[in-house]
Amino acid sequence: MATRGTKNTIRDVALAAGVAVGTVSRVLNGHSTVKPEIKRRVQRAIDEMGYSPNAIAQSMRIGSTFTIGCVLREINVPQLAGFVRAAHDVLDEAGFSLLISNSEGRSERERGLLERLARRQADGVMIGPYTPIVGEFEAFLRELGIPIVLVDRDPVDWADGVMADHAGGTRLAVEHLIGLGHRRIALITGEKDLYPAKERIKGYYKAYEAFGLTVDPSLVQTGSFLPSAGFRFASALLGQRNPPTAILSGGIDMLSGVLRAIRSRGMSIPGDISVIGAGNSELAELHTPPISIVSWDQAEVGRVAAGLLLDRLRSQAAAEGRHVLVPNEFHLRASVGPPRT
């Protein structure tokens, strides 16, 4: 209840209760046996002076900070915020705090942030790095000495990972389009060596193969997940001599750029072009017409990532990395129709 100007310590509590600091500590941590009468006395002292233990000092002693770091490209995009939110809930429940940061997809920032997390003795890290996890950067990650969960990245055997099955979802979507008669289907997505882009391309090719068709490589545009890239790629594709009849927007926040590009050319959806996005959003749902999407449960990805980390922290067993694949679904909405003939 009461509060001094100056923070009081376990020593003050011990003094007030007339016991040794060790005893207060045992009471605080419910350790072994403390005589009920002493326990009450200590408890009362604690309550009266509104004492609560200094977590930094505890961390220093026990070597664990109950802090998890999270390094993503951009927490400002709703999908990733959804991931963070879900992971937060799981961690919070377990008494862990979440330290977040934006890498902006820049390599040196990713390194810097991770070094900071290591210095701060974070107990674990969730990260979806843009730096390729090979060679020097891979060594760097391993030597950090912190359990890592990779988020939507190629699985490695020395770390846990969660991924969404972009290949599967993309394949469903493309097959649907082909079934409708589309033969010129564009796929735009991010840096092509990054898992989500790579998998979408893979799914795209598989669909074409399944129908015995050959891909026009000029219809696959890759390089950046940014909305601005969505606009740029879509504009370029639509301006071609022989434009696509359908566009797959293969990045969680690229859809708005693609829609702007279509709109700026005065084209209609799905009359002039069919559109499919990646990841659900209010935009996709409430757009006119509603945009079909390939989607997965972002919250589930967050929960799994946090869960894997907690598991690893509990059982120090340095088992092999575990990898969880979250399924992808194709949601058909009015933005998809047969190609204009």
Place this chain on the structure above:
Amino acid sequence: MATRGTKNTIRDVALAAGVAVGTVSRVLNGHSTVKPEIKRRVQRAIDEMGYSPNAIAQSMRIGSTFTIGCVLREINVPQLAGFVRAAHDVLDEAGFSLLISNSEGRSERERGLLERLARRQADGVMIGPYTPIVGEFEAFLRELGIPIVLVDRDPVDWADGVMADHAGGTRLAVEHLIGLGHRRIALITGEKDLYPAKERIKGYYKAYEAFGLTVDPSLVQTGSFLPSAGFRFASALLGQRNPPTAILSGGIDMLSGVLRAIRSRGMSIPGDISVIGAGNSELAELHTPPISIVSWDQAEVGRVAAGLLLDRLRSQAAAEGRHVLVPNEFHLRASVGPPRT
């Protein structure tokens, strides 16, 4: 470069360099004078063993953690994520880390999270509490002993604050509607004692007064900022015997609910009803028709919040709380038209 299995400490560095730990510390912190030759020797030892200081131990000693906490209702809504993002950038620049958490607008969670931040010795907190800042909760906040920046809440003299001028923006919007001939304008917004709601109501009334009109109180629906409330309130209003001809959605993530409600009744915008949202979003921008909005610069709010906190940390001077009002603008888009007569 090299890395031992076990983390090495300043002691190891001292040993390797053949100096005392104090000397290593002085080198690390660029303190006073160290003979160049010694400095080189120490630096080399540091580099060779890839040593980096344990931030927890540093915090313990110097009493500062370089950590800022952030407690919001829901980081999953893009507007708030935008706030977090901007604040993060400013803090990151200054070497601070950001600890985030979701209060879900629940009082006991807010308290719990703040207690946790205090235990962790956070250097400051940014918070937009849902618990009214009076009486016991106010005392609790003050006694936390951590600098606080209130985000979009009523200003108090003992803490800094950033607010958006919702009253001004709402007034502009309502005046525009009245000017177009609207007389039955609905305002839906959150818990009516919370700053953003209260201000919007204030602006709404001011606009009516400015035109010498009287308000039909049944058109002002308050109680929750959730999208689901947007749907509920809008549905109720549209179902009235004498429905409004315009709706102001007075909550950053209520618009989708309002739009769903309008859609579910098969009404057209702006033919049957004019719509204005709060806070810009891809949804508002790319909707058909685009939705007019009352908006403010969320990133600016985040930057200011972080800036106020850093200022306060630097100059321990316990000056009075400073308060920054971020302006609101009305963006007219196609979702607004004259009322059907």
Place this chain on the structure above:
DNA sequence: CGTCGCATATGAAACGTTTCATCAAATCGT
């Protein structure tokens, strides 16, 4: 030539916990 002062390096204390080896007191069995 002795002493003062300055430049630098040292070692120990301190930050607030937890834990562990002791130690004192109480309880038990015979």
Place this chain on the structure above:
DNA sequence: ACGATTTGATGAAACGTTTCATATGCGACG
């Protein structure tokens, strides 16, 4: 009633830093 055992409290060490009061070496000055 007395040694053996258990129960429960104690005090100090340890975690990895920073900092501060000393200590040492060295050139300069009277």
